[in-house]
Amino acid sequence: MPSSSTVPTPMLATLGQLPSGPGWAFEMKWDGQRAIATIDNGVSRLFSRNGNDITATFPELARPITDALDRREAILDGEIVALDARGRPSFGRLQRRMHVLSPTEQLCNEVPVTYYVFDVLALDGKPTTSLPYLQRRTELEDLALSGPRMQVPPYWTDVNGEQMLDLARQQHLEGAVAKRMDSTYRPGRRSPAWIKQPLRANTEGIIVGWVDGTGTAREGVGSLLLGAYDDDHRLVYIGHVGTGFTTATRKALREQLAAIERPTTPLAAPPPARDTKGARWVGPKLVGDVEYREHTSGRLRHPSWKGLRDDKAPSEVDLPGRH
Missing domain, CATH: 3.30.470.30 (DNA ligase/mRNA capping enzyme)
Known part of the structure; x- marks a missing residue:
């Protein structure tokens, strides 16, 4: 066998x-x-x-x-x-x-x-x-x-x-x-x-942190902070995603992320402060699938969460548009 x-x-x-x-x-x-x-x-x-x-x-x-x-x-x-x-x-x-x-x-x-x-x-x-x-x-x-x-x-x-x-x-x-x-x-x-061509751009991102939700999402994540490895294999920030989640998904993600929380960012360089107010950092262990409109100036524009991927290791995640 x-x-x-x-x-x-x-x-x-x-x-x-x-x-x-x-x-x-x-x-x-x-x-x-x-x-x-x-x-x-x-x-x-x-x-x-x-x-x-x-x-x-x-x-x-x-x-x-x-x-x-x-x-x-x-x-x-x-x-x-x-x-x-x-x-x-x-x-x-x-x-x-x-x-x-x-x-x-x-x-x-x-x-x-x-x-x-x-x-x-x-x-x-x-x-x-x-x-x-x-x-x-x-x-x-x-x-x-x-x-x-x-x-x-x-x-x-x-x-x-x-x-x-x-x-x-x-x-x-x-x-x-x-x-x-x-x-x-x-x-x-x-x-x-x-050669593959999706109708809407798609990428994987490593979850490096989260910001708690508010209102009806207060018991789950409000947004996820994402990273990827650049050509020098440095973990760099590629943006945050706050849409595409169900209420149940927000809660489940928060529970998973709380188990791998750490006090400092795993990123090689700090991301913009406007994206990380109230951020809680995690070890770079979980990979997610994200749709987006374009990737400019090192950031995802109009990203939407699709789900976790357990079939791809974090070390395989490179910058958007490279895979």
Whole structure:
């Protein structure tokens, strides 16, 4: 049975403008949690981007994945998503599942998840990573994986980047990804052979502190102070976020942050005083996902909180627009 040390690390896309011209295939960008699935001796296991075994967090996926492979062995790459009432992936809904190590049957029923598979890295004991993208997609489609808990989303070769973004916009999806048709799968590499373009800018930030809420938010966080590592690997301030939280999220975050509170800032240089009045500092241990309009003068403009990410280490978080 595979261990986390033998499971491939996902290949990553670079951030950029979707290309036009021949040689590219396009997929939608799914707003979920990246996951590698291993199927070996009739047992399926799921691993997060950083190699954590998350099978128990999503217990409704293991059996359908095993059954869909029909006794074949494989390593798959995909995204775990939670759909909203309109059938669209919702990272906010997925947050209710991502950090629960042993979910109840009630939670699984309230927030069911689906595994969207978009690549195959090994089949029947043989690696497929050296095959070109189109051949791997053919191998994947030949597996005929389908069901309420497992899907293989389509890809397109007869469109350009602008058309894909228009389609993503019409369907209220996160964005799109372009992949070279001849690209091999390079585990753990962020490759220019894959290019992602979200419709709204998105980044990760390290929580370095918080300011208490007021009014109806007085029992939770009012805003979070965020940092990222610059090119010299210094932890620098990138801004604060005060929107996108539910009341329950504000309270839960305050409890988590209180447990890692420290007396001084972890930042290499002090942030602006106007952002840190009443600030309480924490160790740089938690990573969050944030949407924003633009990143100028070292600060995020109009950021909105999406949720915590336990599949990315703080040391991996670089400046906005770099990943």
